[in-house]
Amino acid sequence: MTAIPLKLYDSLRQKKLEFQPRAGNRVTIYCCGPTVYGLIHIGNCRPPIVLDLLARTLRGAGFDPHVARNYTDIDDKIIAVAQKNNESADQVAARFTETYEREMKALKIVEPQHKPKATQTISEMIQMIEGLQKKGLAYPVKTSFGTDMYFRVSEFKDYGKLSKRKIDDMIAGNRIDVDEKKEHPADFALWKASKPGEPSWETPWGAGRPGWHLECSAMIEQIFPEGLDIHMGGIDLLFPHHENEIAQSEGLKQKPLASFWIHNGLLEFGQAKMSKSLGNLVLAHEFFTNYGADVLRILMLQAHYRSPLDASDENFERAESMLQRLYVCKEVAEKVAIDSPSEELPPELQRLTERCEEALLDDLNSAKALGYVLSAARVCFRTQKPSHWAAWKQIISWMNDRLGLLEEIPSTALAQIFARRLHRFGMTEKDAKEIDLQLKERERLRAEKNFAAGDQIRKNLESRGVIVMDGPDGTAWSMKRGV
Ligand SMILES: [Zn+2]
Structure with missing residues (x-):
């Protein structure tokens, strides 16, 4: 064990604190994984990279991390893709799970010990809903398709403790759905009655499928019934997803779901979050072709995991x-x-x-x-x-x-970097070598304090669309977009 303690920022207590597992060296970690309905973008790679960094750091400090990262393999978006492609939700989920695994491998993510799937945790979810209902924390709502089950937020006194929101402010701020079927606007679905043709599972209250928040609580209960040392995910999941996980798990078990809550910052384009609706996505596989998976890894690691990261x-x-x-x-x-x-x-x-x-x-x-x-x-x-x-x-x-x-x-990695750069700029090897030579000449002139001649080289290069980037470790170059 290292002499220096490991400190982690806990989002619940809102400060950096010394980390100690609850029992011995074993550290139980759960990270919210992807909904497998499409190709992932580079922003989706940040949580698994941060999770990987956390697990490697823990191992290096002498701990024994046990990691679970889930797959949400049943969801509205999966059903929509399946209906559009005329295939089953299972087929869609299986295909994109496979792609995700391949991309995680390319990113050198150490394989988590547990990769649970929502559809394989249904009986745990049903048990949890029944338990919550017994405690007055869940209630049924009849719909035209069957019965939905909702979580009764007003009965869980700690609701809002992670996101520091008060239920009344949420309503005033109009940030939540107002649904007449629910007792309270902040109540959230634990289970939904399925519409005709949708995948469904039998329960004591009728056929249906799980709500997203419940999946994670049930998977954690299945794998780590003793509780979590660390729960992590993107900051965009803090509310309502993680708040709702706390409500479900702690409402049922009356003990903390996790000792530490870790949230990574998001990848942003300028000030905008990367999202499908904004049309500013960079797909992971496109990035791998243009830059390589290792560049994505170092891009994420050269920023602090809690800071937003500009994807420019x-x-x-x-x-x-x-x-x-x-x-x-x-x-x-x-x-x-x-x-x-x-x-x-x-x-x-x-x-x-x-x-x-x-x-x-x-x-x-x-x-x-x-x-x-x-x-x-x-x-x-x-x-x-x-x-x-x-x-x-x-x-x-x-x-x-x-x-x-x-x-x-090194020679292989450097050749790959060089080849990808040429491919991106639509250049030949000869063009690139000539730019390198000019930059060497500029360096020589600058070393001789002949700054005017050095500047002239930079200006000539810039007129051809070459951007010269001087840094503490030397000069690199790039090309202006659209050149
Ligand atoms: Zn989750």
């Missing part, structure tokens, strides 16, 4: 450049590193190496950790000592283990 072409290219830089460092390290324990490491390098781990233990700050990795590389380039590169080689294996980065052979 510029940020994609910066992430790609960072990955490229790290692979160049790996190439150098593998060539020149000599393990010579007799030689003392400069304290600066020693400290940076330790700080990488400390950053992760401080609320999974992978952004800071990557900053230290790059600073350590700069020390190695400056000192040019093989023993220092040997220290950086240790950082590489730390990155493999904790961040799931830099696992490829």
Whole structure:
């Protein structure tokens, strides 16, 4: 066990707190997974990447994480796709579950131990509804198709504790459906009577299908009846989904559903959230073709998981450049590193190496950790000592283990980055080499303090649509959109 405690930000208590599992080393984690009705966009990849970072950090700190990430395989959207394509809801769910798994593999997400499906947890859901009804927390509503079951929010005194909302404010704010069938506008569906032709399951109150919020409570109950150490998901799920999970599980069992609630920030285009209705989606498989899965991984890891992340072409290219830089460092390290324990490491390098781990233990700050990795590389380039590169080689294996980065052979990874970039810009290899040569010449001129001539090169390149990006680790280039 590490000497430094792991701290995590808990959304319920709204502060960063030292994490300790409830029992021994075992850490039970549940993350809300996808509704499998279509291809995922890059925003959908953030929760599993953060979950993966959390599990790797826990393992590195000596804990034994047990992870469940679910599939919502019955839902209005799945039924709509099935009806449109003239196939069954099962077929739609199976197809997109398979695609999702393939994409998680490409992202190097460590396989969760549990991947429950809503349709395989129906009996647990029925039991929960019956239990809630006995406690006065659930009630039936007759509809023209059969019987719906609703959660009676007014009977659960803690409702709103996660989202810090009061039931009366919710009504005043008009943020919830006003449905005449319900006793109270904030009540939510636990079970819906199915319409003709829809998938349905038999229950004591008639045939129907589950409400989305109930699935997660039932899956958690099935896999981790002892409760959760950590529940996580995107911040967009905090209300009403997670609030409703709390109401269902805690209403029934009268004990906390989770010790820690972790929420990741969303991926945004400018200020707008990425969504199908806004038409600003970048599908994961398109991103993988244009940039590669590792670029998406580093894009997410170079920002703090709780911050919103701007999904701009510029940020994609910066992430790609960072990955490229790290692979160049790996190439150098593998060539020149000599393990010579007799030689003392400069304290600066020693400290940076330790700080990488400390950053992760401080609320999974992978952004800071990557900053230290790059600073350590700069020390190695400056000192040019093989023993220092040997220290950086240790950082590489730390990155493999904790961040799931830099696992490829550098020459292969760099060739792929180069090929994808050319493909994106519709350029030939010759064009790209010529730009690289001009930038080298600019670097030489700038080193000689001939800034005017250096600027002229930049201007010439810009007139051709090339964007020159100077950063602390050198110069990268990109192309203007539409050029
Ligand atoms: Zn959930």
